[in-house]
Amino acid sequence: MLLQMAVKAVNDSAGPDGLVPTLLVYGAFPKMSELDPPSPTIAQRATAIRKAMEEVNRLRANRQIKDALSTRNGPATASLHDLPLNSDVLVWREGNANKNGKWTGPFTLLSIQNETCSVQLPSGPTNFRSTVVKPYRKDDVPETFPPIDFPSQTTSHQSIPSSPTQNIPNSTPQRTGTPPPTMEPHRILRSSLKSRIRTNLSQIPIDVSNGNSDLTFIYDMQEPTLHASQLPHILTESFTESRRKEINGLLEKGVFKVVSISDIPLNSRIFNTRFVDKIKHPGTNKAFKKSRLVVQGYNDEGKFMILTQAPTIQRSSQRILLALASMLQGNGVNLYLRDISQAYVQSSTNLNRIIFVQPPLEVELPPNTVWQVLKPLYGLAEARNHWFSTYHRHHIEKLEMSPSTYDPCLLYSIKDCMGIVGMQTDDTLFLADKIFADKEQKELKIAKFLAKDREQLTINTPLKFNGGIATLLNNTIMLQQTQQAQNLHLIGTRDIDMPCAKGKTKKRATPKDQYIAQRARGAYIASICQPEASFDLSFAAQVVNPKEDDAKALNKRIQWQIENPKRGLKFVKLELNSLRIITFTDASFANNADMTSQIGYVIVLADSKNNANIIHWSSIKCKRVTRSVLASELYAMALGFDISAAIKATLSKILQKSIPLIICTDSKSLFDCLVKLGTTREKRLMIDIMSLRDSYERREITEIIWIEGNSNPADAMTKSKACRALKELIDTNKVNLKVMEWVDRKCFEP
Known part of the structure; x- marks a missing residue:
C-alpha cells in the first residue's frame, strides 16, 4: 500500500523536465474529491520512499550479480608474459565520439611489471594494463576479423550470416574501454548457432554434446575445424523424424500443460528432460529409429513419499x-507377444503430485514458461505403477481374467475361451486359443491402446x-539368454577398462568393480535359464570384499558360462492326464563362509513317462540359525513346499484338474519325522514339521519320497561340485528317481 502511494505521488508530480507522467498519459490530472482520504504524513511518505529505495537497491544488486555471472572472463595474458622484450604488440584504443574502439599497432614492448606493460608509442613510452595488450602476429588484423567462408548449401529455413559480426546476440554489453574477447572465428560461429538452436521441429539440430557444450552441430552445415573422424557415430543417424513423432504423440495424449514460471510454487523443482535415441533391430530389414522423451528424475526427493514399486512377472x-505352451500347441493354442507403444503415457490415471519439467530444445515455448x-x-x-494399474485392470475387467494366487502378473481366463497372460511392464506374453486372441485384439482397439503388431511364436519367429x-x-520350446553371455569377462587382478551395457566402457575398473559386475551379469543369466550356475553365483553374492581366491572361484563359473552361451532350458510336450509337480529339496549344513547353511530346491512338471520340464529353482543362504543337518533340510523343504503349493493351486485352476504334488528329499531323518510321526530334540523345528505333516495328511502333499543323493537335482543348488542328476535332467528332460523309501497311500482326490 505504501509503495503504491509512493508511485502515485511520483506519477502525479512534475519531473526534472517539468513533465507530469499522469498528464502525458491521460491528458488531465486525476479528479480530486473531498471524499478522498487525507494525504499521508511526512513520516509515512519517508517510510514509503525508504521501502521503495530498498526495493530498487535489491533489484539493482540482483542485476549486477546476473551481469557479473554472465560477463566473460578477461582475455588470457599468459602469452603476453611469455613474450621477450622488444617484441611487437597490439594495443586496444577506445574510439572517439560514435566511433568504435580498435586494435592499433604494432608497437614495441619495452617491459612488463606484474600486469603493467610499458609500450613504445610514437609519443613516447606509455604504460598499459595487460588486458588491453596482446601479441602481434602477421595473420592478425587490427580492425576486425576477416569474413568467414560459409558453405554455399543452406536450407530455406536457415540463414547463415556472412560475417561473424552480423546478427550475433550479445546479452552482456561490453563495458566502455574494455576490449572485446579475442574469440576464434569458429567459436563466434558456434556461439551464434547456439543462440538460434531453439527452433521448430523441422529445424532440429543434431545435438551430440555428451556433456561438452562446445559440440553442437547443424545438420546441413560443416565446420572447417572438425573432421568426420572426430564426430560421434550418432551423427550419421538423424533422429529428427523419430523425435518429432515422440513429441507429437505426447502432445496428442495431453501429457503436458504449459504454465508460467510465475505460477510455480516456491521451492518447487523443475526437472530437465532429454531424448533417448536408439535404433531397434539394427542390421536387419526391420531396423527403425526410436526416440523417447525421458524426465531426468534421478534425484527426485518426492519419490520417497509415494508408492513407486510395480509388480513384474x-x-x-x-x-x-512356456511349459504349458509346449503341451497345448497343436490344439489351436498359440503363444503370442504383445508390445504396447508409449505405455506409460497411456495410463488412465493422472499424476497425484505436481511435476514441472523444462522442455527439450526442439520445442519452443513462450518466454518464462515450462511444462x-x-x-x-x-x-x-x-x-510404472500407473501403467500397471491401467493395464492390469484392463485384463481383469475387459478380458475377464483372474490373477494367480502368488503372482499378480500371471492371469488366466477359462470362461468360454482359454487364455494365460504374463505381464512385464509394456510387454505381454500370452498363450491363447483363437477366441481369446480375437477378443484381446478387439478389446485393445476399444480401449484405444497404441500397440505394435502382435507376434506369434513360430519356427522362424522367436519371441x-x-x-x-x-x-x-x-x-519343443528353447529358452536362452545369449546377449548377456557375450558381455561376460573374466575378472582380472589389476585395473582395466571394463565393457559395460549399451556399448559403454568403465575406465580403470578395479578388481572389486569387475567382481561385482560379472557376478551380477552371471546371476542374471542363471536366473533365466542356467540353474547349474545358481549356487556358485549365490555363494559369490555373499562376498563383500572379494579376495584373489574369491575371484578365482567366480572366474571358474564365468568361464563355464562364456564357453556355453547357448546353454538353456528345453520345454517338451507332456501328457496332461498324468501331469504332476515334483519338488526336489536339499541343504548343506554350515558350508558358507559365515557358517550359515545353503538351502535350495528344483521344481519340475513331469508326466507318467518321466518326461519333465524345469519351471523353477532357487539357491539361497538360510537366514535362520541352524544347529543341525535336520534343521537345514527342514528349512529347505519348507521353502520349496511354499512356492510349490502356490504353483499347484494356479495350475489346478488353469487346467481345471487337481495336480499331484510330490516332494523328494535325500534326508532320511527328515523323511522319518514327517511320515513316521517322530519328534526332535530341537523343539522349535516342530512348528515347521507340524505344518508339513498337516499338508501331508490333507493330501496337499500327495507323496513324500526319500531318494538317493546322487539322483537329487537340488544337490546342485547347495554344492559347487557338478551334479550329474541336474545335467541329465536339462539335457534329456527326463526324471530318473532312485527311490529309497516311500509310503504306499491309497489314491485319493481331495
Whole structure:
C-alpha cells in the first residue's frame, strides 16, 4: 500500500523536465474529491520512499550479480608474459565520439611489471594494463576479423550470416574501454548457432554434446575445424523424424500443460528432460529409429513419499507359460507377444503430485514458461505403477481374467475361451486359443491402446520377453539368454577398462568393480535359464570384499558360462492326464563362509513317462540359525513346499484338474519325522514339521519320497561340485528317481 502511494505521488508530480507522467498519459490530472482520504504524513511518505529505495537497491544488486555471472572472463595474458622484450604488440584504443574502439599497432614492448606493460608509442613510452595488450602476429588484423567462408548449401529455413559480426546476440554489453574477447572465428560461429538452436521441429539440430557444450552441430552445415573422424557415430543417424513423432504423440495424449514460471510454487523443482535415441533391430530389414522423451528424475526427493514399486512377472510364471505352451500347441493354442507403444503415457490415471519439467530444445515455448506433467512419463518413479494399474485392470475387467494366487502378473481366463497372460511392464506374453486372441485384439482397439503388431511364436519367429529368448524347435520350446553371455569377462587382478551395457566402457575398473559386475551379469543369466550356475553365483553374492581366491572361484563359473552361451532350458510336450509337480529339496549344513547353511530346491512338471520340464529353482543362504543337518533340510523343504503349493493351486485352476504334488528329499531323518510321526530334540523345528505333516495328511502333499543323493537335482543348488542328476535332467528332460523309501497311500482326490 505504501509503495503504491509512493508511485502515485511520483506519477502525479512534475519531473526534472517539468513533465507530469499522469498528464502525458491521460491528458488531465486525476479528479480530486473531498471524499478522498487525507494525504499521508511526512513520516509515512519517508517510510514509503525508504521501502521503495530498498526495493530498487535489491533489484539493482540482483542485476549486477546476473551481469557479473554472465560477463566473460578477461582475455588470457599468459602469452603476453611469455613474450621477450622488444617484441611487437597490439594495443586496444577506445574510439572517439560514435566511433568504435580498435586494435592499433604494432608497437614495441619495452617491459612488463606484474600486469603493467610499458609500450613504445610514437609519443613516447606509455604504460598499459595487460588486458588491453596482446601479441602481434602477421595473420592478425587490427580492425576486425576477416569474413568467414560459409558453405554455399543452406536450407530455406536457415540463414547463415556472412560475417561473424552480423546478427550475433550479445546479452552482456561490453563495458566502455574494455576490449572485446579475442574469440576464434569458429567459436563466434558456434556461439551464434547456439543462440538460434531453439527452433521448430523441422529445424532440429543434431545435438551430440555428451556433456561438452562446445559440440553442437547443424545438420546441413560443416565446420572447417572438425573432421568426420572426430564426430560421434550418432551423427550419421538423424533422429529428427523419430523425435518429432515422440513429441507429437505426447502432445496428442495431453501429457503436458504449459504454465508460467510465475505460477510455480516456491521451492518447487523443475526437472530437465532429454531424448533417448536408439535404433531397434539394427542390421536387419526391420531396423527403425526410436526416440523417447525421458524426465531426468534421478534425484527426485518426492519419490520417497509415494508408492513407486510395480509388480513384474516372476521367473517361475514365465517358465510355466512356456511349459504349458509346449503341451497345448497343436490344439489351436498359440503363444503370442504383445508390445504396447508409449505405455506409460497411456495410463488412465493422472499424476497425484505436481511435476514441472523444462522442455527439450526442439520445442519452443513462450518466454518464462515450462511444462507441467499431467500424465505418467518415462523417468518418473511412479509412472510404472500407473501403467500397471491401467493395464492390469484392463485384463481383469475387459478380458475377464483372474490373477494367480502368488503372482499378480500371471492371469488366466477359462470362461468360454482359454487364455494365460504374463505381464512385464509394456510387454505381454500370452498363450491363447483363437477366441481369446480375437477378443484381446478387439478389446485393445476399444480401449484405444497404441500397440505394435502382435507376434506369434513360430519356427522362424522367436519371441524375446523379459530378458529371455523363446525359440520353437520342432515340438519343443528353447529358452536362452545369449546377449548377456557375450558381455561376460573374466575378472582380472589389476585395473582395466571394463565393457559395460549399451556399448559403454568403465575406465580403470578395479578388481572389486569387475567382481561385482560379472557376478551380477552371471546371476542374471542363471536366473533365466542356467540353474547349474545358481549356487556358485549365490555363494559369490555373499562376498563383500572379494579376495584373489574369491575371484578365482567366480572366474571358474564365468568361464563355464562364456564357453556355453547357448546353454538353456528345453520345454517338451507332456501328457496332461498324468501331469504332476515334483519338488526336489536339499541343504548343506554350515558350508558358507559365515557358517550359515545353503538351502535350495528344483521344481519340475513331469508326466507318467518321466518326461519333465524345469519351471523353477532357487539357491539361497538360510537366514535362520541352524544347529543341525535336520534343521537345514527342514528349512529347505519348507521353502520349496511354499512356492510349490502356490504353483499347484494356479495350475489346478488353469487346467481345471487337481495336480499331484510330490516332494523328494535325500534326508532320511527328515523323511522319518514327517511320515513316521517322530519328534526332535530341537523343539522349535516342530512348528515347521507340524505344518508339513498337516499338508501331508490333507493330501496337499500327495507323496513324500526319500531318494538317493546322487539322483537329487537340488544337490546342485547347495554344492559347487557338478551334479550329474541336474545335467541329465536339462539335457534329456527326463526324471530318473532312485527311490529309497516311500509310503504306499491309497489314491485319493481331495
